[in-house]
Amino acid sequence: MTFAATVVQVFIASPSDTTSSRDAIERALSRWNASRAESDNLVILPRRYETSAVPQMGNDGQQVINKQLVDSADIVIAVFANKLGSATPRSISGTVEEIKEAYEAGKKVHVYFSEAPVPREFMDQVAELEKYKTEFQGLYGTYTDDSDLVDKVRHAIDTDMPSFGGVSHQEPISAANxxxxxxxxxxxxxxxxxxxxxxxxxxxxxxxxxxxxxxxxxxxxxxxxxxxxxxxxxxxxxxxxxxxxxxxxxxxxxxxxxxxxxxxxxxxxxxxxxxxxxxxxxxx
Missing domain, CATH: 2.60.40 (Immunoglobulin-like)
Structure with missing residues (x-):
């Protein structure tokens, strides 16, 4: 049966070494829809540059992503694992630029850093990421694996939804983790x-x-x-x-x-x- 709902766009921002985490977040958002969309009259639309960005000539690629995905997002979830990502003409990395653009536009932004051991192939890149973490302005979250990340993203989404008209009924925090x-x-x-x-x-x-x-x-x-x-x-x-x-x-x-x-x-x-x-x- 159909029902009227407000669509909340959630942009998942991260460097290229976080594919499994991006997949896990998207699955978590889909599960939120399955359990809460009809009762809250809200539907979450996950957005990712791999699947949502449309090729377009003109400005550099990052500006295209900003215009198509960051500007239209209601919530931005940013995840870092072992590297900061590629620099853009305006920022030390595309993901950092997306975070800055979203924050300055007044959007809800949640940033998470991995605490898992760094693989050898990323040892020469992790120092730049650690420097950004020490300079980060605000409160960021940490996670040990994708399961831990999903729990924290779900908590953040449940906290955000009442501002879009959703019901404030957070998942029980009594589950062992x-x-x-x-x-x-x-x-x-x-x-x-x-x-x-x-x-x-x-x-x-x-x-x-x-x-x-x-x-x-x-x-x-x-x-x-x-x-x-x-x-x-x-x-x-x-x-x-x-x-x-x-x-x-x-x-x-x-x-x-x-x-x-x-x-x-x-x-x-x-x-x-x-x-x-x-x-x-x-x-x-």
Whole structure:
């Protein structure tokens, strides 16, 4: 059955290394439509330069994107992972220019930076991104993986919707939210002969980024190519309660034969209901 609705255009802005995150955000916006569009009389229209920008001669490409997508957007969600992106004639990157254009036009702008380990191929670009982060004016968000990002974007969208006529009924914040990440600590030590040695300590850290506890929490680690990784870890994870904002650290040894990525398969209970999540973690 048809229904009258206001269309809210959401532009997803980010450099080219965030394809999976852009896809995850678009899916989250589609799920919002499925659950809330009819009751709120609002429909979210995700916009991306790959699918929404129309080729056009005239000004440079970034100005075309600004005119076609940024100017018409009601909300801009900007995501950075490992690099700032390509410079434009007016800004240090296209995404930064889009953020500035949207903010100066009075639009709602939400910016998120990844906290995941930086892959080797981006090591020469991450310094520029970190510099922009330190100079950022306002409050930005951080995320550890796409699942964490989706939760935070959904919260931002729920906060924005009442200003477009939507109903203010945010999703419950009581759901446990275990997030897994690789922690790599480096230190320099001297041996008994005064020789300098670099020491590396590795761990998978799982943090419950919620006030709600996850009972019977258990994590199992696998490699993404199905190799046995049980001997990597110093201690085997046990079933326990992961309280709100609590974390667990699972230390492991990295060798030349170690997997490039691990899969953390997490299971727990909330109010007697079984929950699960699988997260792929890069170790480099």
């Amino acid at each position: 275990p997030i897994a990440r690789h922690q790599h600590d480096r230190s320099t030590e001297s041996d008994s002969k005064g020789r300098i040695r670099n020491r590396h300590r590795h761990a998978i850290v799982i943090e419950n980024k919620s006030v709600s506890e996850a009972t019977d929490f258990l994590v199992k680690f696998e490699s993404d190519d199905e190799n046995d990784v049980s001997n990597m870890f110093y201690e085997e994870p046990i079933r326990e309660t992961l309280y709100g904002h609590d974390q667990r650290s699972y230390k492991f040894e990295m060798t030349m034969a170690s997997a490039n990525r691990l899969v953390a398969s997490m299971t727990w209970k909330e109010n007697g209901e079984e929950k699960s999540r699988r997260t792929t973690i890069s170790l480099f």
